[in-house]
Amino acid sequence: MASERTFAARPAKPASGGPILYVVGVLALLGLAMFGYLQYTARHKQTEVPLTPEAKAYVRSLVLSDVGIKATDSFANQTVVEIEGNIGNNGERNVDAIEIYCNFYDRYGQLVLRERLPIVSAKMGGLKPGETKAFRLPFDQIPSSWNNGMPQLVIAAIKFS
Numbered sequence: 706m707a708s709e710r711t712f713a714a715r716p717a718k719p720a721s722g723g724p725i726l727y728v729v730g731v732l733a734l735l736g737l738a739m740f741g742y743l744q745y746t747a748r749h750k751q752t753e754v755p756l757t758p759e760a761k762a763y764v765r766s767l768v769l770s771d772v773g774i775k776a777t778d779s780f781a782n783q784t785v786v787e788i789e790g791n792i793g794n795n796g797e798r799n800v801d802a803i804e805i806y807c808n809f810y811d812r813y814g815q816l817v818l819r820e821r822l823p824i825v826s827a828k829m830g831g832l833k834p835g836e837t838k839a840f841r842l843p844f845d846q847i848p849s850s851w852n853n854g855m856p857q858l859v860i861a862a863i864k865f866s
């Protein structure tokens with residue numbers, strides 16, 4: 706004798722995306738935020754102000770000394786190149802900020818990287834007449850075509866008090 710089994714139909718679960726729908730929504734919001742940020746920065750990009758005639762004349766009063774370069778390996782197996790040195794103010798004016806260009810070249814003398822970085826800022830206390838301050842400039846994204854020589858350091862901007 707065969708026994709009969711009856712199977713009751715299970716009620717169907719409502720179709721919902723659950724966590725997948727939330728993940729897609731969050732990713733869409735992040736994408737939209739990133740697009741908005743990129744649009745904002747493109748419109749509000751800071752323009753590099755050239756040296757004023759006053760600043761060009763004062764460059765002679767600023768002295769770079771003890772400038773050296775070294776490379777170290779980071780924990781992420783990346784090579785970090787650091788330029789260290791001192792900047793001295795032999796002039797008669799207080800300086801709030803100094804920015805320099807670091808120009809890296811390949812073995813053929815072609816520019817492969819140019820970065821503009823501050824070496825003195827108002828946050829550091831500026832640079833008074835007769836004063837010397839140390840600076841350190843780390844670089845972790847130098848192209849492999851770089852000649853491994855000391856980059857050219859050129860004063861790009863001076864802001865007076």
